[in-house]
Amino acid sequence: MLKRLLRGTAALAAAALFSGPALAQDVQVSFYYPVAVGGPITKIIDGLAADFEKDHPGIKIKPIYSGTYQESIVKALTAAKSGEPPVLSVLLSTDMFTLIDEDAIADWTSVATSAADKAWLNSFYPAFMDNSRTGGKTWGIPFQRSTIVLYWNKELFKQAGLNPDHPPANWKQQLEYARKLTRRDASGNTTQWGIEVPSSGFPYWLFQGFTTQNDVLLMNPEGTRTYFDKPAVIQALQYWVDLARKDKVMPPGIIDWGTTPKDFFERKTAMMWTTTGNLTNVKANAKFDFGVAMLPAGKRRGSPTGGGNFYLFKKSTPQQQAAALKFVKWITSPERAAQWGIETGYVAVRPDAWQTPTMKKYVAGFPAASVARDQLKYAVAELSTHDNQRVTKVLNDALQAALTGAKTPAQAMHDAQREANRLLQPYRH
Amino acid sequence: MRRFDVHIHGWLLLLPAAVLLAVFTHYPALATLWHSFHSTPRAGRASVWVGLGNYRSMAEDPVFWQVLRNNLWYALGTIPASIGLALLMAVWVNGKLRGRAFLRLAYFTPTVLPMIAVANIWLFFYTPGYGLLEQITVGLLGLPSHNWLGSPDTVLGCLMVVAIWKDAGFFMIFYLAALQSIPPALAEAAAIEGAGRLYYFRRVVFPLLMPTTLFVLVNAVINSFRLVDHIIVMTKGGPDNASALLLYYIYDVAFKFWDSGYASALTMVLLAILAAAAIMQFAVLEKRTHYQ
Numbered sequence: 001m002l003k004r005l006l007r008g009t010a011a012l013a014a015a016a017l018f019s020g021p022a023l024a025q026d027v028q029v030s031f032y033y034p035v036a037v038g039g040p041i042t043k044i045i046d047g048l049a050a051d052f053e054k055d056h057p058g059i060k061i062k063p064i065y066s067g068t069y070q071e072s073i074v075k076a077l078t079a080a081k082s083g084e085p086p087v088l089s090v091l092l093s094t095d096m097f098t099l100i101d102e103d104a105i106a107d108w109t110s111v112a113t114s115a116a117d118k119a120w121l122n123s124f125y126p127a128f129m130d131n132s133r134t135g136g137k138t139w140g141i142p143f144q145r146s147t148i149v150l151y152w153n154k155e156l157f158k159q160a161g162l163n164p165d166h167p168p169a170n171w172k173q174q175l176e177y178a179r180k181l182t183r184r185d186a187s188g189n190t191t192q193w194g195i196e197v198p199s200s201g202f203p204y205w206l207f208q209g210f211t212t213q214n215d216v217l218l219m220n221p222e223g224t225r226t227y228f229d230k231p232a233v234i235q236a237l238q239y240w241v242d243l244a245r246k247d248k249v250m251p252p253g254i255i256d257w258g259t260t261p262k263d264f265f266e267r268k269t270a271m272m273w274t275t276t277g278n279l280t281n282v283k284a285n286a287k288f289d290f291g292v293a294m295l296p297a298g299k300r301r302g303s304p305t306g307g308g309n310f311y312l313f314k315k316s317t318p319q320q321q322a323a324a325l326k327f328v329k330w331i332t333s334p335e336r337a338a339q340w341g342i343e344t345g346y347v348a349v350r351p352d353a354w355q356t357p358t359m360k361k362y363v364a365g366f367p368a369a370s371v372a373r374d375q376l377k378y379a380v381a382e383l384s385t386h387d388n389q390r391v392t393k394v395l396n397d398a399l400q401a402a403l404t405g406a407k408t409p410a411q412a413m414h415d416a417q418r419e420a421n422r423l424l425q426p427y428r429h
Numbered sequence: 430m431r432r433f434d435v436h437i438h439g440w441l442l443l444l445p446a447a448v449l450l451a452v453f454t455h456y457p458a459l460a461t462l463w464h465s466f467h468s469t470p471r472a473g474r475a476s477v478w479v480g481l482g483n484y485r486s487m488a489e490d491p492v493f494w495q496v497l498r499n500n501l502w503y504a505l506g507t508i509p510a511s512i513g514l515a516l517l518m519a520v521w522v523n524g525k526l527r528g529r530a531f532l533r534l535a536y537f538t539p540t541v542l543p544m545i546a547v548a549n550i551w552l553f554f555y556t557p558g559y560g561l562l563e564q565i566t567v568g569l570l571g572l573p574s575h576n577w578l579g580s581p582d583t584v585l586g587c588l589m590v591v592a593i594w595k596d597a598g599f600f601m602i603f604y605l606a607a608l609q610s611i612p613p614a615l616a617e618a619a620a621i622e623g624a625g626r627l628y629y630f631r632r633v634v635f636p637l638l639m640p641t642t643l644f645v646l647v648n649a650v651i652n653s654f655r656l657v658d659h660i661i662v663m664t665k666g667g668p669d670n671a672s673a674l675l676l677y678y679i680y681d682v683a684f685k686f687w688d689s690g691y692a693s694a695l696t697m698v699l700l701a702i703l704a705a706a707a708i709m710q711f712a713v714l715e716k717r718t719h720y721q
Binding site: 077098101189190200252254255256259389396398401403404406 | 574
């Protein structure tokens with residue numbers, strides 16, 4: 001009995017070894033994708049996965065919709081710790097250091113070895129790669145990325161006697177226009193604000209707009225040092241705080257990220273800063289003529305990038321990693337990147353995607369779509385350090401303290417820098 | 430032999446519940462205690478025994494003291510208000526009035542709705558300018574506009590209102606059930622003796638409701654430490670931690686900062702607070718509670 005069983009097993013093993021691709025099992029590539037509810041985006045992703053499978057028999061792509069970015073990294077890291085992580089995942093580009101520190105991800109440079117692969121790794125906008133590379137290795141492949149842009153209400157510009165086709169080009173104009181656009185009723189209540197820059201949840205991202213424009217960086221590329229207490233950083237915060245507290249052209253206190261577009265639709269604010277990802281939303285809901293522009297320049301123009309990268313998880317097999325590489329290369333090819341950008345509103349991640357016929361046609365019909373691309377020249381990496389979420393929270397708390405008047409900008413930034421130093425000390429070797 | 434049988438029988442009956450309790454309640458609590466004495470394992474750095482290290486850093490953590498303070502104010506603000514409101518609503522819909530069923534349903538609706546959806550709606554109620562609240566305070570009363578969720582002075586109060594609105598209807602159901610189990614003969618007897626309605630409520634109804642009040646109180650205390658969904662949706666603990674509660678902070682530390690050692694220590698504090706509250710309630714109030 002035992003003999004027969006052994007012989008059977010041996011035969012099976014031999015079959016598995018020698019049977020070749022015809023009998024080989026499909027390679028499964030599980031893929032966490034951060035979206036909370038069903039809807040257009042899941043359909044697009046499902047469609048892309050099906051298209052890919054048609055072209056590549058033997059590979060099965062399994063998208064798993066894993067909630068918000070935050071929930072997705074919780075699930076991915078928990079799975080990595082308990083032993084069965086996904087092969088691929090789209091997670092925030094800023095989570096790179098966290099994922100490296102947890103030893104959860106593999107670098108793409110180790111699987112993308114051929115000359116063509118290397119050329120592919122260099123085909124993205126450099127601004128997106130700032131958040132995807134460290135220590136000479138590439139850890140993330142840009143996929144759904146965004147920047148901050150300025151939306152303005154052309155009707156309200158006209159009412160205020162401003163040229164509706166000229167958005168503010170610099171900080172001075174931004175303040176000047178906002179003053180003209182702010183309206184108060186007889187009893188002194190503001191009925192219409194000049195500008196809103198949201199400050200709930202992740203104010204650090206919007207703040208990076210101001211600091212970049214003031215020509216200062218918030219951290220070093222190694223993610224071990226922050227520069228929160230530099231005079232130029234404090235100056236940038238002072239400008240933001242003054243918009244509300246001194247110049248009174250922006251609502252005081254914390255401005256909610258989620259309700260800012262609604263304020264814009266309701267004509268409660270004439271200008272707003274928000275992500276390019278809101279473009280489709282604004283296009284659908286604004287009942288007036290609006291414009292999209294690059295953020296106004298301080299000493300220079302500037303915005304942080306944002307959004308998600310593809311990460312490759314360490315615990316997958318070489319076959320799975322090879323299949324994942326094929327999939328990611330396919331989905332970031334110029335045609336697919338263009339299609340993805342058009343369908344979702346994210347910035348297509350590589351220059352040649354903008355040269356494709358479909359993209360050219362789209363931009364010709366809707367020029368606002370190219371604003372984010374043009375801004376990429378001035379874009380910098382989103383704040384990302386080791387122990388990222390904790391350091392980011394320190395900065396968020398400090399920004400909110402300054403915006404609500406609990407601390408002066410200088411005091412808030414010095415406190416934040418001291419705390420960030422304490423947190424980052426262990427990572428400086 | 431027979432005695433032995435009885436014991437086996439008893440233990441077998443207890444087994445399913447005991448296993449579930451042990452696996453999902455007692456073991457996690459003990460494991461958390463154990464982890465709270467260790468450092469957080471990171472890649473390349475295994476977890477080591479740090480003794481009371483995590484508790485010492487907690488004592489020095491200003492955010493911890495702030496969320497604890499916030500949580501105490503939150504409990505003080507929500508528990509008496511939601512219980513009082515529940516009792517009031519229950520007494521009202523227990524009376525004979527038109528549309529009683531509709532009223533009961535209306536009061537209970539907040540409990541049925543999912544907190545995440547509700548919090549998104551409340552977010553717009555509080556929006557400065559055109560939110561429901563501002564339409565009343567600014568539009569009708571002519572008061573100056575205020576950024577309710579965006580200023581540290583009012584944000585916690587705003588969240589308390591949501592919690593009270595959400596909890597009161599739930600607690601009302603228990604009071605309503607208790608009120609209906611009070612024999613009408615008592616009311617008749619009181620009326621014959623010449624007792625006023627207020628006196629009857631204070632000396633007869635309220636004491637009879639004590640077991641319900643105790644139950645509701647325990648639940649209210651737990652809820653004030655347990656419910657943080659609306660914080661995630663409405664404020665994310667901001668501005669500058671003004672609306673962060675203990676459990677929300679634990680979530681931040683555990684699943685955003687991945688600092689499991691420190692999160693375990695914080696969890697032990699939460700457990701200790703809840704245990705102390707439960708013991709106190711049962712020890713003190715039990716004596717004054719009259720079960721029928």
